[in-house]
Amino acid sequence: MRATPIVFATCDLCDMYKSDTSDHLRVLPPVFQHYGGLPRFAGPVRTVQCFEDNTLVKQAVDSPGNGAVLVVDGGGSLRKALVGGNLAAAAARNGWAGIVVWGCVRDVAELNAEQVGIRALGLNPMPTEKRNQGQTDIDVQIAGVRVRPGDWLYADADGVVVSAAPIHG
Numbered sequence: 794m795r796a797t798p799i800v801f802a803t804c805d806l807c808d809m810y811k812s813d814t815s816d817h818l819r820v821l822p823p824v825f826q827h828y829g830g831l832p833r834f835a836g837p838v839r840t841v842q843c844f845e846d847n848t849l850v851k852q853a854v855d856s857p858g859n860g861a862v863l864v865v866d867g868g869g870s871l872r873k874a875l876v877g878g879n880l881a882a883a884a885a886r887n888g889w890a891g892i893v894v895w896g897c898v899r900d901v902a903e904l905n906a907e908q909v910g911i912r913a914l915g916l917n918p919m920p921t922e923k924r925n926q927g928q929t930d931i932d933v934q935i936a937g938v939r940v941r942p943g944d945w946l947y948a949d950a951d952g953v954v955v956s957a958a959p960i961h962g
């Protein structure tokens with residue numbers, strides 16, 4: 794099942810919350826490159842925390858996404874790719890709206906051919922080893938910003954924002 798598109802603009806969301814001093818709306822730092830065939834995506838967050846090991850990322854995208862966004866806390870490693878063409882295809886096929894990787898991805902042409910949104914720090918052609926290590930659906934810090942399972946994530950050409958509840962119209 795493909796994810797249903799949600800209409801929003803991150804700039805409008807930030808306009809709504811510009812005077813809010815709580816951390817209901819959090820903006821991820823502008824450190825992400827844009828990949829994948831969906832330039833704009835949104836959905837409830839699910840998380841994986843791992844380091845140069847994508848066992849749990851594969852397990853997540855091989856299961857039904859139901860329109861969710863997978864946030865992968867890869868510790869910011871630039872040394873290995875946590876997602877490639879196969880995992881992106883699985884994510885699209887299984888109804889994930891997008892994947893945000895605090896780390897690297899590979900197979901850029903294949904990523905861009907899939908109907909899933911992808912953000913990552915960059916490309917690295919080196920795959921990870923599968924050591925079956927990491928954690929799923931825990932609170933993570935992405936580039937210093939807290940992201941929790943069940944938050945909503947909105948990504949478009951202007952940036953990536955996370956909110957404690959859905960805020961699109």
Ligand SMILES: O=C([O-])CC(=O)C(=O)O
Pocket residue numbers: 847874875876877878879880881899900920921
């Ligand atoms: O399997 C991996 O480690 C990542 C990859 O290259 C793919 O998803 O195609």
